Amino acid sequence: MNNLMNILKKELREMFRDKKSLAMMLIIPILIPLLVMGMSALFESEINKPITDYNKIGFDYELSEEEKKLADNFEINVVTSDIDTLKDKYKNGEINLYVTKDNTTYTIHGEDNETTSYASALMDSYFASYKEYLQTNYLEENEINPNEVTNIITVKEDLEEVENYYGNYIVNYGFLFIIMAITISATYPATDATAGEKERGTLETLLTFPIKSKDIIIGKFLSVSLSSIITGLLSLVLMLISLVIANNSFEIYKDTNLMLSTSSLIFTIVVIIAYSLLISGLCIAIASKSKTFKEAQSALTPLTFISFFPGMIAFMAGVSSSPILSLIPFLNYTLLFQDIVTGTIDIVNILLMSISTIVVITLVLVVIIKQYKSEKVLF
Amino acid sequence: MLEVCDLKKKFVKYNEKHQKEEFYANNGISFKAKEGEIIGILGPNGAGKTTLLRMIAGILEPTSGTISFGKLDYHHNEIEIKKSIAYLSGNTKLYNTLSPYELLKMCGNIYGVPKDKLESRIKEISKKLNMDSFLYNRIENLSTGQTQRVNIARCLVHDPKYYILDEATSGLDIISSQIILDFIKEEKKHGKIILYSTHYMEEAENICDYVIMINKGVLIKEGTPTAIKKDTKTTNLRDAFFCLIGGVSYE
Numbered sequence: 001m002n003n004l005m006n007i008l009k010k011e012l013r014e015m016f017r018d019k020k021s022l023a024m025m026l027i028i029p030i031l032i033p034l035l036v037m038g039m040s041a042l043f044e045s046e047i048n049k050p051i052t053d054y055n056k057i058g059f060d061y062e063l064s065e066e067e068k069k070l071a072d073n074f075e076i077n078v079v080t081s082d083i084d085t086l087k088d089k090y091k092n093g094e095i096n097l098y099v100t101k102d103n104t105t106y107t108i109h110g111e112d113n114e115t116t117s118y119a120s121a122l123m124d125s126y127f128a129s130y131k132e133y134l135q136t137n138y139l140e141e142n143e144i145n146p147n148e149v150t151n152i153i154t155v156k157e158d159l160e161e162v163e164n165y166y167g168n169y170i171v172n173y174g175f176l177f178i179i180m181a182i183t184i185s186a187t188y189p190a191t192d193a194t195a196g197e198k199e200r201g202t203l204e205t206l207l208t209f210p211i212k213s214k215d216i217i218i219g220k221f222l223s224v225s226l227s228s229i230i231t232g233l234l235s236l237v238l239m240l241i242s243l244v245i246a247n248n249s250f251e252i253y254k255d256t257n258l259m260l261s262t263s264s265l266i267f268t269i270v271v272i273i274a275y276s277l278l279i280s281g282l283c284i285a286i287a288s289k290s291k292t293f294k295e296a297q298s299a300l301t302p303l304t305f306i307s308f309f310p311g312m313i314a315f316m317a318g319v320s321s322s323p324i325l326s327l328i329p330f331l332n333y334t335l336l337f338q339d340i341v342t343g344t345i346d347i348v349n350i351l352l353m354s355i356s357t358i359v360v361i362t363l364v365l366v367v368i369i370k371q372y373k374s375e376k377v378l379f
Numbered sequence: 380m381l382e383v384c385d386l387k388k389k390f391v392k393y394n395e396k397h398q399k400e401e402f403y404a405n406n407g408i409s410f411k412a413k414e415g416e417i418i419g420i421l422g423p424n425g426a427g428k429t430t431l432l433r434m435i436a437g438i439l440e441p442t443s444g445t446i447s448f449g450k451l452d453y454h455h456n457e458i459e460i461k462k463s464i465a466y467l468s469g470n471t472k473l474y475n476t477l478s479p480y481e482l483l484k485m486c487g488n489i490y491g492v493p494k495d496k497l498e499s500r501i502k503e504i505s506k507k508l509n510m511d512s513f514l515y516n517r518i519e520n521l522s523t524g525q526t527q528r529v530n531i532a533r534c535l536v537h538d539p540k541y542y543i544l545d546e547a548t549s550g551l552d553i554i555s556s557q558i559i560l561d562f563i564k565e566e567k568k569h570g571k572i573i574l575y576s577t578h579y580m581e582e583a584e585n586i587c588d589y590v591i592m593i594n595k596g597v598l599i600k601e602g603t604p605t606a607i608k609k610d611t612k613t614t615n616l617r618d619a620f621f622c623l624i625g626g627v628s629y630e
Contacts (some may be wrong), residue, residue: 006488010474016518017476201472207438209489210461375439 003211007219010146015189015227022186025227028181029235035177036242038168040250043166047252054118056100058086066133074126092232097123125244164256168341170246171258172315174239175337176308178232182276183307185231186224187300190283195296196243213372217365221284228276236268264340267350271340274357275333279307281364288368288377306330314338326352329360381412381435381541381572386444386473388596404430406596407444412572412589417563419604420576421616427596428576429468432545435574436466448541457594462490464540464541469549477517479510479529482518483536490537495537504532508558524555531562542566543572548582560586580616592620599623 009209015021058079063071071078079086087100088112096119097110108123111114117175132150139146197203206216243258260268283300290296311334319325321335326349336353339345388405404427412418420428433439435446437453437460446453448460473481480501487497505514508528513521518529534542544563548556563573563586577583583590584604591601600607600623604616611619 003489006485010477010485013481014474014476175561200475201470202474204433204438204468205471205473208436208461208464208466209486210458210491211489212458378438 003209004222005221007216008222011189011193011220011223012226014192021189021192021227025185025231027176028184029231029238032174032177032181032235032238033242033245034236035058036174036239036246037249039173040166040246040252043170043269044250044252049118051122052077054096054115055122056095057119057123058089058095059101060086060098061101067130070126070130070133074122074129076122076126086260099123139252149269164253164258166252167256167258171239171243171260171341172338174243175341176312176315176334178235178239178272179275179308179311179333181235182228182232182272183279183304186228186276186283187304189227190220190280190299191222191287191290191293191296193224194284195290196293198290198378199292207378209340215367217284217369217372218275221281221365221368223285224280225277225354227251228280229273232272232276233269236272257336259339261343264343264345267336267340267345270350271333271336271353274354277361278329278357279303281361281368285364285368288371291379308334311337321346321349323348323352326350327356329356332356380414380447380449381574382445382447383411383431383435384409384445384447386431386446387436387440387442388427388434388439403442403596405434405441405593408591408593408596409444410591410601413576415450415567415570416588417567417573417575417586419583419590420574420593421578421580421583421590421620422576422593423578425595426593428578428593428597429545431593432466432468432543432574432576436464436543437461438466439474444623462537463539464543465537465539466543466545467530467534467547468545469547469551469624470545471530473518473526473529473533476517478515478517479505479521479532480514482529483532485532487536492537498535500538504535508532509537523551524558527551527558531559535562540571542571542575544575545572546576546578548577548579556582580620584616590616592623594620594624 013134055075056077057071057080058081060081060083062080063078068078079089079098081089083098083100086095086109089095091100096115100109106127108120110120136146136150170345197206215286240259247256247258282303286299286303286370287296290299307330310328310331313319314331314334315338319331319335321332321339325335326332332349332353336345336349339349386405386408387403388399390404391399391401394400404562408427408431410418420431422428422448430439434441437457440453448456449464451460454461477485483501483504484497487500488494492500498617508527508531510528510532513525521529542563547559551559558583563575569574573579575583575587587604589602590604590607592599592607600610600619602610607616608614611622613619613622
């Protein structure tokens with residue numbers, strides 16, 4: 001135990017004094033506030049696009065007084081001209097759409113792009129109102145009460161908003177970034193503590209010390225885990241601060257509370273710690289098989305991808321957590337994060353994830369200790 | 380007393396046809412070392428000196444044979460034996476981000492030096508090796524000579540009974556080499572057992588009480604430098620070695 005603490009102290013000293021290790025610990029967490037604020041701003045700009053960005057509509061016919069009034073109500077900036085001029089104006093970006101008329105058929109022209117889709121939605125609303133106006137007039141001219149026809153059925157919406165789409169999206173992405181931050185944070189110190197030590201020639205010295213292989217490995221494992229946990233918790237704190245700011249700054253999160261509840265926060269910390277321990281163990285296992293720092297970095301690259309791709313795919317494909325999936329390393333952490341976001345966390349899944357993590361870490365540590373007991377670790 | 384008996388170490392290498400081929404880096408090496416004795420292990424590069432010393436230091440496991448440190452052996456007393464050994468090789472590197480003081484404190488703790496004695500031990504060694512001026516600087520900022528002194532201090536901190544020095548002066552300048560040689564002579568006076576491997580025959584001739592010569596993993600001659608020279612009818616260990624292997628071979 002005493003020697004384990006000596007190794008742990010030595011590893012932590014080396015890690016916290018190494019600028020590269022520190023950079024790896026901090027670089028992704030620092031990006032999380034940028035991600036939250038940047039994505040929120042992007043979502044909001046998509047939703048609350050100013051009407052002046054897409055309300056310049058060309059018409060190849062003169063609008064009637066009623067149509068002009070309606071266009072005014074919809075804040076449509078009317079540009080009337082012949083078809084060729086309208087085409088040119090559209091190409092030059094002076095108008096966002098143009099409408100042609102052939103008797104009672106109106107055609108909306110434009111290319112399929114983001115601005116046109118906004119303008120097209122505006123014109124759909126405009127023509128729906130204009131159609132209603134003409135229908136009402138027609139019914140009145142034929143002495144039929146329009147209300148009897150237009151309100152022949154009534155449709156009401158009673159949709160309870162249980163979750164904020166953008167809120168969930170941003171928190172889920174934040175969690176994916178936390179996983180990425182932990183992975184990157186574990187990679188560098190794990191490489192440095194194993195292959196790096198071999199390459200620098202200090203491993204031979206370490207092996208002459210009166211220390212059991214078990215203490216060497218557990219000491220190294222705990223130091224790398226501690227670095228990953230610090231990164232994970234720092235990322236979480238920065239994400240929560242960013243969410244509070246975003247919650248109060250962006251309209252899209254109006255009437256939504258992006259903050260995690262106390263129980264969700266506790267579960268999040270449990271998942272962060274479990275993932276940090278797992279990825280630290282795996283990184284040490286892979287890196288200790290390499291002879292040089294560079295070789296270890298190359299060997300760890302696939303792990304970096306494996307760590308967040310299953311989760312990302314599950315998130316995109318809308319896979320839900322289950323007891324069986326909670327046993328699958330990597331996938332289980334992301335699914336549990338999703339459950340935390342939606343508030344549907346199941347304690348059984350948390351327990352299964354913890355058991356799965358402990359089993360994998362134990363196996364990994366047994367393999368590395370065996371490796372360090374063998375002289376092969378030197379070569 | 381340190382006793383090495385019929386020590387063998389087998390390795391696997393690949394030949395030009397990429398087939399596995401076994402070879403012995405050490406094949407049946409035996410010798411004894413008494414307190415206050417410097418044993419020189421001589422041989423050219425690739426003779427098997429490092430493998431032999433690594434086995435004695437407990438870094439490599441012998442394929443067969445025994446190593447006894449008094450009544451102790453690695454099968455039953457690994458940690459206890461390692462506590463009584465100091466290993467220093469030409470390739471030994473130190474933890475660059477630590478200061479000499481931190482390194483010595485860590486080593487002292489690992490080797491079980493009592494906490495109340497450790498501070499005074501570090502001060503004593505620092506004074507002895509003239510390290511006071513850089514004791515709290517990071518090792519990465521030290522010169523080669525200063526680093527070598529830290530390496531020696533690391534070996535001294537737990538007051539070991541056995542010193543295993545593998546090509547410890549290899550690649551060092553004349554001053555840094557002399558620091559090591561002075562340290563070896565000093566520790567001999569304190570009754571320590573010192574195993575000293577080198578391919579510098581003249582250096583060994585000057586400081587070793589007893590010499591074992593190894594070539595291609597096999598012990599080819601042992602004895603005092605004087606006895607070896609007498610037996611081979613040569614005037615120095617270099618000539619004695621060539622006499623024993625039958626001249627220079629470019630194999």
